[in-house]
Amino acid sequence: MMRIGSAGPVLAVILAACGAQAASTPHGEASDAHGAAAAHGAPAHGDAHAQPAAAHGASASPAAHGDAAHWSYNDQAAWGHNADACSAGVEQSPVNLSSAAPVAEVPDLNPRYLPLEGAFVNNGHTLQFAPAANTSMLTIGADAYNLVQFHFHSPAEHTLDRRAYPVELHFVHRNSAGQLAVVGVFIEEGAENPALAALLAAKPQAEGDANASHVTLDPAALLPGDRTYFAYAGSLTTPPCSQGVRWNVLRTPIQASPEQVAALREALGASSRHVQALNQRTVLLGL
Numbered sequence: 001m002m003r004i005g006s007a008g009p010v011l012a013v014i015l016a017a018c019g020a021q022a023a024s025t026p027h028g029e030a031s032d033a034h035g036a037a038a039a040h041g042a043p044a045h046g047d048a049h050a051q052p053a054a055a056h057g058a059s060a061s062p063a064a065h066g067d068a069a070h071w072s073y074n075d076q077a078a079w080g081h082n083a084d085a086c087s088a089g090v091e092q093s094p095v096n097l098s099s100a101a102p103v104a105e106v107p108d109l110n111p112r113y114l115p116l117e118g119a120f121v122n123n124g125h126t127l128q129f130a131p132a133a134n135t136s137m138l139t140i141g142a143d144a145y146n147l148v149q150f151h152f153h154s155p156a157e158h159t160l161d162r163r164a165y166p167v168e169l170h171f172v173h174r175n176s177a178g179q180l181a182v183v184g185v186f187i188e189e190g191a192e193n194p195a196l197a198a199l200l201a202a203k204p205q206a207e208g209d210a211n212a213s214h215v216t217l218d219p220a221a222l223l224p225g226d227r228t229y230f231a232y233a234g235s236l237t238t239p240p241c242s243q244g245v246r247w248n249v250l251r252t253p254i255q256a257s258p259e260q261v262a263a264l265r266e267a268l269g270a271s272s273r274h275v276q277a278l279n280q281r282t283v284l285l286g287l
């Protein structure tokens, strides 16, 4: 078995460190943050923007906190203005995935998602669902993670052979050590998706927690049957772009009707980070 990903103690420390900041996080200025926010039990609050300072060993000052909160997909060059991982990191996400990636034996990816109640929020950068209870799990081989939230990007952030699907879904998980594992699912146009229909019917119309919709849905219905995946070590795809994220992008897309895809894209707007250099990393395609 190959062990993929190197989510190390640094990320765990960052997550612990920014917990203290969660209460002071400005409302609604959430980073999608790939679970960093949800890790503190405040899923709709993007306390992840406390991370850049913590990542450099300094205390997270209110100024740094505020700076990192105000980022835009339209000005990605500015993400790294503090020389944080967004600009200086060499294991950043997303990346281009090649269908000719080396095929390797990787641990089985086994999402054990149960029907969930939770809050569906427009956090200003994405639409994000955070379950009210930690009942859904992901195991990757022997490693177990809790599902902390899922959210969308449009167009897809990871490209496959340099082409982007219209939407990408990110299931964000965290283990007991605070390490993150994300399962990426592409969405293509095709048959209507009932689980997405439930979500779209509850789509929050305005930004912020106060406008969250309370939804019950089965996230397993948002997974393809084929769990073949691309595995690599990467990062959050939003500031502060913290590395140590274990990425698992499913090769097979799920389908949504053209109307559903259009509704998602309209709600999301442009919400994708540019593809990042692979550098010394290897992406593996699981057997």
Ligand SMILES: [Zn+2]
Pocket (backbone or CB within 6 Å): 032, 034, 151, 152, 153, 170, 237
């Ligand atoms: Zn994401």
